[in-house]
Amino acid sequence: MEGVDYFEHDADIGVIGCGASVGQAFERAAAAMFAVMTDLAAVQRNVQVAFDFEEADLELALVIWLNRLLAEARARGLIFGHFQLRRDGDNWHGTAWGEPWRSDLERGVEVKGATLTMLSVREREGQWEARCIVDV
Amino acid sequence: MDISRLKQIEDYCYTLPSDGKRALVKLYGSQVLLETMDDKVLEQISNVARLPGLVGAAMTMPDAHWGYGFPIGGVAAFDPELGGIISAGGVGFDISCGIRCLRSNLDLADIVPVLPRLADELFRHIPAGVGEEGSLKLAPRELDEVMLGGAHWAVEQGYGEADDLPCIEEHGTMAGAVPGNVSQLAKQRQRGEMGTLGSGNHYLEVQVVEKIYDAEAARAFGLHQGQVLVSIHCGSRGLGHQIGTDYLVSLAKAAQRLGIALPDRELACAPINSPEGREYIGAMNAAVNVALANRQILAHLTRQVFAHVLPASRLDTLYDVSHNTCKAEKHQVEGRERLLYVHRKGATRAFGPGHPAIPEAYRAVGQPVIIGGSMGTGSYVLAGIKESETKAWSSASHGAGRAMSRNAALKKWHGRELIDELAGRGILIRTRSMRGAAEEAPGAYKDVDSVAEVTEKAGLARRVAFLRPKACVKG
Numbered sequence: 001m002e003g004v005d006y007f008e009h010d011a012d013i014g015v016i017g018c019g020a021s022v023g024q025a026f027e028r029a030a031a032a033m034f035a036v037m038t039d040l041a042a043v044q045r046n047v048q049v050a051f052d053f054e055e056a057d058l059e060l061a062l063v064i065w066l067n068r069l070l071a072e073a074r075a076r077g078l079i080f081g082h083f084q085l086r087r088d089g090d091n092w093h094g095t096a097w098g099e100p101w102r103s104d105l106e107r108g109v110e111v112k113g114a115t116l117t118m119l120s121v122r123e124r125e126g127q128w129e130a131r132c133i134v135d136v
Numbered sequence: 137m138d139i140s141r142l143k144q145i146e147d148y149c150y151t152l153p154s155d156g157k158r159a160l161v162k163l164y165g166s167q168v169l170l171e172t173m174d175d176k177v178l179e180q181i182s183n184v185a186r187l188p189g190l191v192g193a194a195m196t197m198p199d200a201h202w203g204y205g206f207p208i209g210g211v212a213a214f215d216p217e218l219g220g221i222i223s224a225g226g227v228g229f230d231i232s233c234g235i236r237c238l239r240s241n242l243d244l245a246d247i248v249p250v251l252p253r254l255a256d257e258l259f260r261h262i263p264a265g266v267g268e269e270g271s272l273k274l275a276p277r278e279l280d281e282v283m284l285g286g287a288h289w290a291v292e293q294g295y296g297e298a299d300d301l302p303c304i305e306e307h308g309t310m311a312g313a314v315p316g317n318v319s320q321l322a323k324q325r326q327r328g329e330m331g332t333l334g335s336g337n338h339y340l341e342v343q344v345v346e347k348i349y350d351a352e353a354a355r356a357f358g359l360h361q362g363q364v365l366v367s368i369h370c371g372s373r374g375l376g377h378q379i380g381t382d383y384l385v386s387l388a389k390a391a392q393r394l395g396i397a398l399p400d401r402e403l404a405c406a407p408i409n410s411p412e413g414r415e416y417i418g419a420m421n422a423a424v425n426v427a428l429a430n431r432q433i434l435a436h437l438t439r440q441v442f443a444h445v446l447p448a449s450r451l452d453t454l455y456d457v458s459h460n461t462c463k464a465e466k467h468q469v470e471g472r473e474r475l476l477y478v479h480r481k482g483a484t485r486a487f488g489p490g491h492p493a494i495p496e497a498y499r500a501v502g503q504p505v506i507i508g509g510s511m512g513t514g515s516y517v518l519a520g521i522k523e524s525e526t527k528a529w530s531s532a533s534h535g536a537g538r539a540m541s542r543n544a545a546l547k548k549w550h551g552r553e554l555i556d557e558l559a560g561r562g563i564l565i566r567t568r569s570m571r572g573a574a575e576e577a578p579g580a581y582k583d584v585d586s587v588a589e590v591t592e593k594a595g596l597a598r599r600v601a602f603l604r605p606k607a608c609v610k611g
Contacts, residue, residue, distance in 0.1 A: 008541045010174055010202035037266050059401075060385060067381040074374045075324035079267060101267035107569040109542075110266035110335035110611070112377040113229040116384060116401035117204035133204055135229045136336045136542065 001035065003028040007118075009133050013111075014118065017130045022058065022121065025128035026065050027083040030096070033066055033114070033134050034073075034080055039106045043081025045097035056090045058121040062130050066114035069096055077101065109136045137173040148594035149527075151193070152178065158185035160193040164528065164594045169198050169586060172539060176202040177209075183399040184212050188407070189220025191469060191476055195528050197483050198590040199507070199537030199582060203228075205402030208482035208538075211531045213467065215476055216408035221396070222416055223405035224387050226479035227462050229380035230334075231420055232427030233371030234305075234458035235506045236435050237517070238451040239357075240442070242364040244344045247606065250445050251342075251564060255607040257441045258340060259566035262434060264611040266335045266569070269328035272433065279323050279375075282330070283315040286425030287456075290432035295331075296439070296453075300432065302495045304456040305485070308432070310425050312464075314418025318375065319382050322419075325374030326426065331433035335569070335611035337535075337576060338370045339508075340438065343515060343603035353501040353519045353600040357454055365603055366442075366451060367515060368434050369508050370611075371460065372427035379423050383416045408477055417462075424461065431456055454517070455495075455504035459484045459534035467529055478529050486532035486597045488522035505597045507588050509536045511565060511608040512558050512578030516588040518597040532597040533588070536581040545580040546571065567610040576610060 003024070007014035013036055017029030034040060049072050055061040065085060073080050073096075080098035087093075112135045120131045142150040142163065150170060152161040161181050163170060177200050184206055185194035191213045200209030205225025214220030247254060263270045274282065282289050287308030291298055301308040333340060345363045348354045359365075372379075388404035390412040396405065406412035435453065442449040462479045469476075478485075487494055487503040494503045502519035509515045513536065524530045540548075551570025554577055558565055567573050585602075592598050 006543055008543055010176070010541055011208055011538050012204065013542055060388070064385060071321050071325055071374075071378055071381070074329075074377075075321060075327065077267075077269060077328060105267070106571075107265050107267065108571045109569060109575060112336075113381045113384075115204040115229075116225070116388060116404065119401065135204065 001031055004032040006032065007131065012133050012135050014131065014133050019128055022128045023085040023087050025130040026062055026085045029062065029130045029132060030066060030069055030083040033111055036111055036136065037108045038079055040081040042105055043079055044099045045082055046099040047078055048095060048097050050095045052091065052093050054090050055092065059119045061092060062121055062132055063114045063116060063119060065092065065094060066132060070111060070113060072096065073098065079105065111136055137170055137175050137178055139167065139170050148590055152182060158182060159190050161185050162193040162195045164196065164596060165198040166590045169582065169590055172582065173200060174202040177207045180207040181210055183403060184210060186399055187221055187403060187405060188396060189214045189218040191215050197531065197533045198594060199533040199535055199587045201537045203481065205400055206479065206481040209533065210481045211479065211483045211528055213476040213478045213529050214408065215474060220408050220477060221405040222408050222413045222462055222477055223403055223479060224380055224383040224416060225402040225404055226481055227420060228460045228481050229377045230371035230460055231376035231379060231423035232458040233460040234427065234456065235508050236368040236431040236456040237454040237506050238366040238435060238438065239359060239454045240364040241450045242446065243362045244364060246446065247364055251607055254342065254445045255564040255566050257445055259609050261437055261441050262333055262340055262609055263331065264333040264609050265567065268332060270331035272330045273327060274330060276323055279326060280315040282429045283313050283318065283422035283425050286310055286428035287432040290429040295433045295436040300453040303453040304428060305458055308428055310421045312418060313421040313425050315422050317415050317419040318379060318422050322375045322378035322382065325378045329373040330430060331437060332373060333370050333434065333611045334373060335572060338611045339511060340609040341367045341605050342607040343367060343605050345601050346604040347602040349599040349601065350519065356498050356501040357504055357517065357600060359517065359601050366438055367506065367508060368431055368438065370430060370434065372423040373430060375426050376423040379419045383419065387412060387416060420462065424458065427458065457484055457506055480531055482534050483531045484534045485530060486520035486524050487530050488520045488525055505532050507533050507535060507584065509584035510578040510581040511576060511605055511610065512563060513584050514605060515603045516599055517601045517603065518588065518591065519600050520597055521595065523595040524597060527595055533591045536584040536587055538580060539582045540580040542575040545575045545577050549574040549577040563605050564607040565610060572610055
């Protein structure tokens with residue numbers, strides 16, 4: 001997957017999303033996180049879930065975005081495979097697409113939450129990188 | 137870990153002396169175990185030693201490894217009267233994750249002929265792994281009752297037996313739960329997750345007692361060589377995860393507002409005697425009760441499967457102990473009894489003989505302590521000892537502890553091959569996740585024998601029995 005990578009952590013998993021905008025970097029960090037749970041290429045866009053949140057701190061915004069996605073997926077029995085995030089100042093508008101878990105979807109490991117450890121959101125030469133350790 | 141900065145003060149205890157900015161750090165372990173730990177363990181526990189109101193040292197257990205905020209295997213006690221804090225990062229996302237250990241009236245010879253069927257039936261009836269839901273769906277009002285009643289609620293609903301309750305920490309119900317402090321989203325996340333095992337390092341394992349170390353304690357715990365046990369490792373599921381998530385951000389903001397300097401944002405905390413601190417404690421205690429109820433339901437499902445496959449079987453609760461908690465406990469500090477909030481993140485409470493919280497049947501020998509190992513090696517039952525009170529607020533190791541990252545394990549092992557190899561050694565694995573199996577490869581963990589031995593030699597708990605896995609349902 002383009003713009004998706006991982007970094008080492010003893011017990012858990014470090015996810016990285018990179019993109020031309022902070023929103024795109026966050027979308028790809030979300031893809032990195034959900035790819036721990038299944039093969040995203042197999043996830044169909046049958047259900048759409050949209051939500052908004054307000055956060056001025058970019059790093060906290062990343063954690064809130066990832067955790068809100070996990071919560072919305074778990075509360076509805078869904079797996080998400082596609083993500084969109086639009087930033088309007090401190091207001092963030094997120095949308096995720098996915099489907100209920102099917103028996104033939106590959107099972108990876110469950111992500112419990114996105115943590116604040118080794119959290120970073122930075123821009124370098126027009127490229128944004130968002131990093132976060134997720135607890136599995 | 138580079139241990140050259142540490143000072144060895146006992147055979148199995150090293151310290152990082154206070155530098156004036158932080159309190160004393162103590163690391164329990166052998167030289168070998170400490171050297172194999174990541175340097176981040178020392179960095180993280182040093183950060184914990186900077187938090188306000190810490191009493192004594194910030195400590196790590198012999199199975200410690202790099203976590204988030206607190207290291208896994210971290211123990212730290214805070215005094216509310218000294219401005220002590222409560223930290224969501226000191227408890228973790230999986231609030232009250234722990235182990236329920238059931239002892240059976242069966243011996244190895246009884247299960248050998250039916251082991252594949254037993255493993256298959258357990259896998260069929262125990263919801264395990266990402267995306268799996270339980271058959272029990274709770275309305276919001278019922279979930280409030282779970283958050284208040286814990287395992288008592290489960291027994292009242294017909295899950296398990298009243299005889300289980302004395303052998304569960306807090307006798308099955310954690311006081312001080314406030315369901316109103318738990319978000320609607322947390323409650324929604326739990327709707328389909330009661331009676332589910334989860335994923336990652338969670339498991340349900342059929343084990344056999346291979347070796348007895350302490351005959352007197354084994355007798356008190358009802359254990360003998362060759363006996364079949366079942367251990368269930370899981371926690372408070374989606375509700376606990378969401379409480380951890382909700383309060384991590386709100387406590388991080390509270391700490392900033394209250395002027396608490398956090399060396400790592402994950403140490404998000406608030407004074408115990410603050411509205412924010414009290415709110416988190418009420419929510420955390422609600423999650424503890426959900427975890428106790430969850431393990432009670434899983435114990436019930438396990439008994440149903442055993443009764444079906446082996447009709448003459450009986451499974452009694454040996455003990456149920458959590459290892460991701462913060463509990464208010466009375467401890468002796470410089471000759472005076474004080475109420476401390478003891479954070480144990482990946483560490484097990486280990487009260488010594490005579491403590492009133494220990495079930496009467498075990499009180500003379502100490503609290504049962506369970507060190508859960510990897511699926512290919514084994515686990516230990518230990519007993520708490522008096523000495524641990526002064527050393528580590530009565531705390532001990534909780535598992536083997538990871539020695540290798542999940543990414544590294546994934547590159548080194550393939551799930552299917554690993555499962556086949558373990559089957560060749562007589563250990564049946566049932567899982568939907570080949571990725572999960574590879575990440576949980578026995579070789580990705582520290583040597584559990586060494587962890588248990590050092591836990592004993594460090595004076596934290598004493599070994600009672602070694603348990604060899606025979607079948608394992610992995611999430």
